[in-house]
Amino acid sequence: MENSFIVEVQSVEEAQLLGSERWSVDPEDVIVEVLEESKGIWGLFSKKRKMQVTLNGELHLVKARKFLKELFSRMDLDVIPEVAENGSLNLVGDDAGIVIGRYGETLKAIEFITNLVFRDSLKRITIDSDGYRERRLKSLEKLALAAAREAVRKGRPVKLEPMSSWERRIIHITLKDRSDVTTSSYGIEPQRYVVVTPQIGKARKYGKSLRRN
16 A cells, blocks of 8 residues: 555645545544645635645554554553654553563563554564563573573573563574574473573583683
């Protein structure tokens, strides 16, 4: 669907309404630019103006933002979804912390439901809340390194807690260039988890190095 069209109407508000109806978004998400004005016939009718109507952003993100605004309004939460520079939706407001939940479980659920509603868009929608994902990313990187140290030191696999696919990917990426451990995912969603396994020869070598030091 095109994100811009030209129309001849009498007011900016009318043009916004047409855009809102075409894309099923809020009028505030529609930008209107007046291209030219034309006078009425012999001055008997109100003059119409040619206007360009443009959607303010990518359609799937704008519609998802509208959906989330309505969802949080029904939940009586002070949370406002905003489109971030990286193309994700970031939740801000006094209640932004509430929608994160324990270990981000509530945020994951909201993201899952949103993608389920807009599955026909063929574009995945990523949702963050007050920078939680960045904090979680750093936490996962530390967890991965700690698990690798433990696996090598003890010489046996270390099983991590169940994680989302995004979180498991961070663990795999953090340890992918290490030669002393390997990572594998096991289980069935939503209880799928990562196991960090030591390379036995490397683990023994690492242990001897620790004893010498």
